[in-house]
Amino acid sequence: EVVLTQSPGTLSLSPGERATLSCNTSQSVSSSYLGWYLQRPGQAPRLLMFGASSRATGIPDRFSGSVSGRDFFLTISRLEPEDFAVYYCHQYSDSRSTFGQGTKVEIK
Amino acid sequence: QVQLQESGPGLVKPSQTLSLTCTVSGASISSGDYSWSWIRQPPGKGLEWIGDIYNSGSTYYNPPLKSRASISVDTSKNQFSLRLRSVTAADTAMYYCVRHLYYDSGGLYRGFDYWGQGTRVTVSS
Numbered sequence: 001e002v003v004l005t006q007s008p009g010t011l012s013l014s015p016g017e018r019a020t021l022s023c024n025t026s027q028s029v030s031s032s033y034l035g036w037y038l039q040r041p042g043q044a045p046r047l048l049m050f051g052a053s054s055r056a057t058g059i060p061d062r063f064s065g066s067v068s069g070r071d072f073f074l075t076i077s078r079l080e081p082e083d084f085a086v087y088y089c090h091q092y093s094d095s096r097s098t099f100g101q102g103t104k105v106e107i108k
Numbered sequence: 109q110v111q112l113q114e115s116g117p118g119l120v121k122p123s124q125t126l127s128l129t130c131t132v133s134g135a136s137i138s139s140g141d142y143s144w145s146w147i148r149q150p151p152g153k154g155l156e157w158i159g160d161i162y163n164s165g166s167t168y169y170n171p172p173l174k175s176r177a178s179i180s181v182d183t184s185k186n187q188f189s190l191r192l193r194s195v196t197a198a199d200t201a202m203y204y205c206v207r208h209l210y211y212d213s214g215g216l217y218r219g220f221d222y223w224g225q226g227t228r229v230t231v232s233s
Contacts, residue, residue, distance in 0.1 A: 035218075035219040037220070044204055044224065044225055047218070050216070051216060054216070056218070088154065092217065095160070096168055096170070097170075098157065099154060099155040
């Protein structure tokens with residue numbers, strides 16, 4: 001099973017600041033099958049990024065994704081109030097899915 | 109617009125079977141471009157994939173749940189269902205039904221692109 005480890009667990013930032021979230025995979029994962037999800041309180045998760053760096057429909061361009069080896073990154077260039085939420089990375093391989101444990105982005 | 113709606117009992121007794129149904133509108137459950145998934149989230153915790161069913165009828169499950177979980181499809185009603193046997197308090201969670209798009213119009217894997225609002229299930233006597 002591919003284990004995804006997200007860091008940090010919590011990120012305390014102010015609106016307008018830059019956020020960088022990390023997702024480390026326990027084994028090699030194709031970038032094509034790595035995505036990010038956003039979950040606001042009381043809501044279902046929402047697809048944010050697919051293919052590691054492609055934004056899903058309706059996602060603003062302040063969100064970007066990148067990869068370096070087995071480390072995947074989600075960057076939010078300037079935090080807006082609605083961006084304070086929990087973010088999960090997800091991978092799909094061998095017809096199975098796993099999620100990271102989540103990173104909470106909270107207002108400092 | 110694709111919509112998914114979960115339904116089922118909110119309270120299940122320990123050792124019994126949890127049964128949930130997801131009704132899909134705006135997309136055919138028979139399409140070959142996506143599968144249909146169940147994902148759950150215990151209170152205050154992260155997301156846990158339960159399993160997928162493909163239009164071929166093939167199913168895949170999270171290994172820790174494989175012996176207790178069963179996902180099926182009713183194409184006549186455009187619904188899919190989850191059964192989870194021998195539940196315990198650890199199965200208390202929000203359960204989401206989700207569309208899993210693994211082949212979009214550009215041939216790209218998208219992931220879980222449409223989610224139901226979720227249904228809360230509590231396991232308690």
